[in-house]
Amino acid sequence: MKNKCTHIIILLLLTLLSTPVQGKFKVADYNKDKAKEIIDTRVKRGILEIVEGIWESSNGKIYAIERFEDERFPENIRYRVIQLEGKNSDPGMVDYFLEMTNYDEYYRIWGNNPFSLTNEPVGRECYISFTQDSFSFKQQIQTITFTRKYPQINYQENSGIISLGSGFAITPNGYIVTNHHVIANAQNIVVTGVNGSFEQGYNARLVVTDPKNDLAIIKIEDSVFTTFGEIPYNIRNNDPIEGEYCFAIGYPAANVLGVNPKTTAGIISATTDSKFPAYCQMSVAIESGSSGSPLFDSNGNVLAVNVAKYNDYFPNLAVKTSYLMRLIGQCDELKDLSMTPATPGRQLPEIVATNKGFVVLIFINYNPFGEQKPFYVLDEVEKKDDPMSNAEKLYSAKRYREAISALTDILMNDPQNSDAYYLRGCSWASLVLHDNAIIDYNQALHYFDSKKENIYPIGSIYRNKAVSQMFNQDYEEALKNLELALKDTPDDGYNDVLNGVLNYHVKRYENAIKIFSEITHYTDLQDIIYYYRGLCYFAIGETPKARADMQCAARFGSKDASDWLQQYP
Missing domain, CATH: 2.40.10.120 (Thrombin, subunit H)
Incomplete structure (x- = not known):
């Protein structure tokens, strides 16, 4: 009874808040460009939610779904579905509101009835099933499907x-x-x-x-x-x-x-x-x-x-x-x-x-290892006067194959461009094509000219080449290139951690333990440091020290360390 009364109160509130024309609510001066501006801002602030964006509905209209704040509305009703384009559309008109419930992917729809031609305010509980590019409101046999138009989502592994x-x-x-x-x-x-x-x-x-x-x-x-x-x-x-x-x-x-x-x-x-x-x-x-x-x-x-x-x-x-x-x-x-x-x-x-x-x-x-999360691709990567700048933006947007294509075009015109070879190598590596990456890193080193102003330092090229060699299990060669990277950037935490990991793989456990023990102050890398030092201790039979390090690594979020502790309680 209490929930029913609450729903009646919300219905009355929404009716009172609507404009006099057929009980509807309209956002002033709203169009597709304005919707994109709001979306872009929320992406850059890291607060865009998965339901937000510009969507094409199976009813033929283009909608923006956005989160909004209005103290006149109940706390949970914070999403509005706004017409943008389509037959008989009225840009800025709110067709209905979404209420986020406390259940996974479960919404309640308020406002104008999305399943009929009437404009009566209604409350409907509808299950929403998400995919990367679409979702549907379902009730009984009626379904409206929404397909994402903007921003597109890239689920590739990424560093941001x-x-x-x-x-x-x-x-x-x-x-x-x-x-x-x-x-x-x-x-x-x-x-x-x-x-x-x-x-x-x-x-x-x-x-x-x-x-x-x-x-x-x-x-x-x-x-x-x-x-x-x-x-x-x-x-x-x-x-x-x-x-x-x-x-x-x-x-x-x-x-x-x-x-x-x-x-x-x-x-x-x-x-x-x-x-x-x-x-x-x-x-x-x-x-x-x-x-x-x-x-x-x-x-x-x-x-x-x-x-x-x-x-x-x-x-x-x-x-x-x-x-x-x-x-x-x-x-x-x-x-x-x-x-x-x-x-x-x-x-x-x-x-x-x-x-x-x-x-x-x-x-x-x-940059969690191996984890996949949505990366929103905005309309910011366009053809620029500077091809290298455009390629960098494509790479940053995790559009690696497009970046490879753009960098290949650059190298066709400038076959001695060390920076282009390096970035193309990074793009290959991001696609886990490490043989291709090593070829490009070698070319980047071959054409690197310390007398010129390079975008990427030579130490980065050596380090990334070492990483690809490590993935190819060519540990000794990786150590040789890492040594050159360390000479160029001696106080780099990632180089030091990579040095310890490579020493572990070549079974120089004591050396690896010494390296890891000297870099435990790198707070953002402690899950890796303690995990690999624990593996080294375990390899030389010092199980209590190994367990202590694995406990520390688990505390810092290492799932591999947690799995190890389950296997060796």
Whole structure:
């Protein structure tokens, strides 16, 4: 009965919000160019959701589906389906609204009836099945299919795919706590959900990190950011108590369940963990995307920092605030941190309503090995006056075969272009055609002229050639080329890690252990460093050290290390 009443209220609200003409709602000055501008901005901020874009419907019309913010609408109704082109279309007219539910790929449709010629506002629960390029609304025997027109999605492995995590504000001016593994390998950090708004993404930088205890602090540094406002909670200075009530607010599976924060509750089930003393265990449900979210006590103060269950090895864990306060104490930027405790005696709904605007969604660009994620291809790669610039854009957009074609054209006119050979080699390598890549890297080295201004340094050519040789299991030759790369760029973390990995493959275990032990400070590569050092220890029979390293690697997100721990408990 309650849900029915809620739906009636929403229907009345939508009817009242519509323009007087046949109960419809129209977006002023809206067209295809405006829709693309909005989409491009959200892609660049890393906040575009899979349902958003320009779609062609089986009813013959072109629509834009976009997320919007309007305080007059209920919180979950945040997508509108807007006419753009087609027979009898009225650009800017909203045909209906989509409500994101808490179930995987399950939406509720509000607004004008998409299955009839009437304009009556209706609420329909329709299952949405996604593919890369289309989705359908289904109800009984009626179906409307939408085919993606823009932006196109490239699911090739790429070096700029997006990872999600959570965090929470500790100062009004943008300092945010999260997990180290959330920001590890970050090329850039974008924060959204500030004060409950997801229309704006803010650039952020890393301030300080504690890899051992999986903590990090970042800060929003963006010209359009103003303030969080007064922080409504404190960081508790005493450890959790076994059996204590607690709850988490975070963003589990935000790419599927939507970007509204989710609240789950439970108790502290253990105050220590035998493997990691910085952690407590709890019964609060957390999943991928919840990493870095706050665990609150019954008054709404921060009790711990959640570490999401991001592989099969861990139970639900959270880092105690005593370790967070230790990290804050080491940060000069936060030496004057002062927070006010939450007001006691409130009910959970009031606490959640107060605190959730300070829990943020964090987007990270990084390069996980072997993982496939959508990469949105915008209309920014066009033919330019500079062919090399166009080829670089094609490569950056993961359009490797197009890049190879463009670079081949360049080499037809300039057969001694070292940069073109190198980039074509990188494109072959991205397609896992390493023999072709090595040929082009050799040509790039042959025509490299240190007296000229080259786009790519010779050290990069040697390193990438070594990587392709490693994939071809030609480890000794790879080591020779890596040695030349190290001479050109001696303080490069990726070169050092590759050196250790190659020494492992040629069974120089002691040498590899020494190399890895000297580079554990490279925080964005620790999953690889500890995993391979663990393999080296295991190869020479030092199993306890191997297990300790594998546990560290698993903490930093290495699934291979988690699998090893399952195989050798």
